[in-house]
Amino acid sequence: MSKLVITDLHVTVETEDGPKEILKGVDLTINEGETHAIMGPNGSGKSTLAYSIAGHPKYTITGGSVTLDGQDVLALSVDERARAGLFLAMQYPVEVPGVSVSNFLRTAKTAIDGEAPKLRTWVKDVNGALERLNLDSTFAQRSVNEGFSGGEKKRHEIAQLELLDPKVAVLDETDSGLDIDALKIVSEGVNRFREREGKGVLLITHYTRILRYIEPDFVHVFVDGKVAESGGKELADQLEAEGYDKYLKANA
Amino acid sequence: MTVTTDSVRSALEQSPELDKVESHLHPAGSFVVADHEVPTGREEIWRFTPLKRLKGLHADAPLDGRNTHATWNAPEGVSVGVVTGDEATSLRGVSGWVPNTRFTARVLAEVPATLLVDVPADVEAAEPIVVEVDGTDADTTSGAHVVLRFGRHSKAVVVLNHTGSAAVAAVVEVVVADGAEASVVSIQDWADDAVHLSHHQARVGRDATYKHAAISFGGDLVRMDANVTYDGPGGSAELLGLYFADAGQHIEHRIFADHTAPRTKSHAVYKGALQGEKAHTVWVGNVLIRKVAEGIETYEENRNLVLTDGCQADSIPNLEIETGEIEGAGHASATARFDDNQLFYLQSRGVSEQEAQRLVVHGFFNDLIRKVGVPSIEDRLLTTVEAELAKNVLKDVGSLAAFGSDS
Known part of the structure; x- marks a missing residue:
């Protein structure tokens, strides 16, 4: 089972002028097997939603709830959320100098599973995941995200998604900055994940381009800290044609 | 002493080969002990060091105590031993060092014996020469003079490993002859009450390579100055440092790369971590590019990771440039908490x-740790870092099984 329920979520961030509300009552339910795309203009709070779900300390939850299979996600620490089955593919993955990809992946897998992976199958799994994302075998020896190209960072995020096998994946603008070949490779990785039993995906994007490769079940337009409109994938086509103007005007 | 521009200029004119550069960073030298006043702590080169905790090593503490026990191995072709008398006397200042501190002047003048590691020309030592120095008493003070001599085109690694309790003032002189490849690793893994005041001075020959690694974990107060000068063009020095200061510890590292010859290189990287109340580290990097030293390359870098509240890390890179004809010169310093x-x-x-x-x-x-380049030491350093972390950052973590070594 994997059901992520976000109810009336309010989030503030600390600014020089005091706390500023970014999320203003988000409601969203992702049932198992569903892929939801969240689309919206810059500054609408899409990334804040992603980071709030993952538990970044910069954001303060002031109201509402997030549950995963009934468990109160907001009561958990960042690492507990990951172990509960949440995964955030970040827009700007962070460099960790001196820590190799191979060490990082093994440490993460061990933490998620509560036991070290079996060496023989693990090496095979890692090599397979890297290969499928077109990352060569020397990649595992490099320091995490250090000196990676933009595309390598994103492909590395998706390799982690495959290996850590969460219940629900939140993908924060995974498509931004990718050329078409990299976009296809990343999309294929996400689709392989979706094919697994009972997985949920929350795909946050500014552009409709990635939706040609990852077909969403639902599309939500995100404006000014909440969902302004929801629909099927035809909503994405409408946004492609008309842009966000209508929502921004309505908002203003 | 007051230095006027004129006096510097006239000094430069008198000896164009090795111009004399007056600076508060490196006071004038002398072998005569009486020429060096007891430091007060106001001097630039002493201002960070808590002199009261030095047990008089900077002043007039006896240097004839017997508070360390040294053992060593000598691979084939290498001789290691204690020399005395005229032979010991002839080795004083063999690195070109003219003392600019009282303690180094006293060590050269007063300590009767010298531990000499002699790697003859063309010898490649099959394994590291490890000198174990074990302290037996922190309440007595002693002085030590060590000479590491690497002959022409020789290649060897010397490890000085300090453990136990002692209060020691030491001068280590290193001579790297033309074309030699020398590594010197000094590990300060003392007990909590040890005091170690040391000066490492190396003279790097033409086209020679010198690697110096200073690794400080233990001791109440550890201060090491690691200096390099060059005998001819093409010499290269890599100065590495790794330190981990716990509550109450003072660990101070200073380097001085004195580019006395053209087309020489120096590259310094020191990294430290601090944890616990009143853990204090100091890093002062000095690089002097003399007028004669055209076409040189230098870079110095110090990074500190502050793991808990109550620590202090001082980091000061200095660069003095007397010629504009250089390949590259830079420095970096950063002190931060966890990101x-x-x-x-x-x-x-x-x-x-x-x-x-x-x-x-x-x-x-x-x-x-990888740059140290001595596999047996690398493993040990990883273990030691782990042990240091266990004291504080990880004291509540039960199982560490998840962390594997990098393979």
């Missing part, structure tokens, strides 16, 4: 906060 974004990233992959901190610290030191 929240790094911890968040690791935690978002299920890794606990403490284990995330551990990964980050290991990562911080990993590159440096």
Whole structure:
């Protein structure tokens, strides 16, 4: 089972002028097997939603709830959320100098599973995941995200998604900055994940381009800290044609 | 002493080969002990050092105590032993060092014996020469003079490993002859009450390579000055440092790369971590590019990771340039706490906060440990970093099984 329920979520961030509300009552339910795309203009709070779900300390939850299979996600620490089955593919993955990809992946897998992976199958799994994302075998020896190209960072995020096998994946603008070949490779990785039993995906994007490769079940337009409109994938086509103007005007 | 522009200029004119550069960073030298006043702590080169905790090593403490026990191995072709009398006397200042501190002048003048490691020309030592110095009493003071001599085109690694309790003032003179490849690793893994005041002076020959690694974990007060000068063009020096200061410890490292010859290189990387109340580290990097030293390259870097509240890390890179004709010169210094974004990233992959901190610290030191280039030492350093972390950052973590070595 994997059901992520976000109810009336309010989030503030600390600014020089005091706390500023970014999320203003988000409601969203992702049932198992569903892929939801969240689309919206810059500054609408899409990334804040992603980071709030993952538990970044910069954001303060002031109201509402997030549950995963009934468990109160907001009561958990960042690492507990990951172990509960949440995964955030970040827009700007962070460099960790001196820590190799191979060490990082093994440490993460061990933490998620509560036991070290079996060496023989693990090496095979890692090599397979890297290969499928077109990352060569020397990649595992490099320091995490250090000196990676933009595309390598994103492909590395998706390799982690495959290996850590969460219940629900939140993908924060995974498509931004990718050329078409990299976009296809990343999309294929996400689709392989979706094919697994009972997985949920929350795909946050500014552009409709990635939706040609990852077909969403639902599309939500995100404006000014909440969902302004929801629909099927035809909503994405409408946004492609008309842009966000209508929502921004309505908002203003 | 007051220095006027004129006096500097006239000094330069008198000896164009090796111009005399007056600076508060490197006071004038003398072999005569009486020429050196007892430091007060106001001098630039002493201002960070808590003199009261030096047990008089900077002043007039006896240097004839017997508070250390040294053992060593000598690979084939290498001789290691204690020399005395005229032979010891002839080795004083063999690195070109003219003392600019009272303690180094006293060591050269008063300590009767010298530990000499002699790697003859063309000899390649099959294994590291390890000198174990074990302290037996922190309440007595002693002085030590060590000479490491690497002959022309020789190649060897010398490890000086300090453990136990002692209060020692030491001068280590290193001579790297033309074309030689020398590595010197000095490990300060003292007990908590040890005091170690040391000066390492190396003279790097033409086209010779010198690597110096200063590794300080233990001791109440450890101060080491690691200096390099060059005998001819093409010499290269890599100065590495790794330190980990706990509550109450004072660990001070100073380097001085004195580019006395053209087309020479110096590259310094010192990395430190601090944890616990009143853990204090000092790093002062000095590079002097003399007028004669055209076409040189230098870079000095110091990074500190502050793991808990109550620590202090001082970091001061200095660069003095007397010629504009250089290939490259730069420095970097950074002192920071854990990067929240790094911890968040690791935690978002299920890794606990403490284990995330551990990964980050290991990562911080990993590159440096690899650069030391002595496999037996690298393993030991990883273990020691782990033990240091266990004292504080990880004291509540039960199982560390998840962390594997990098393979």
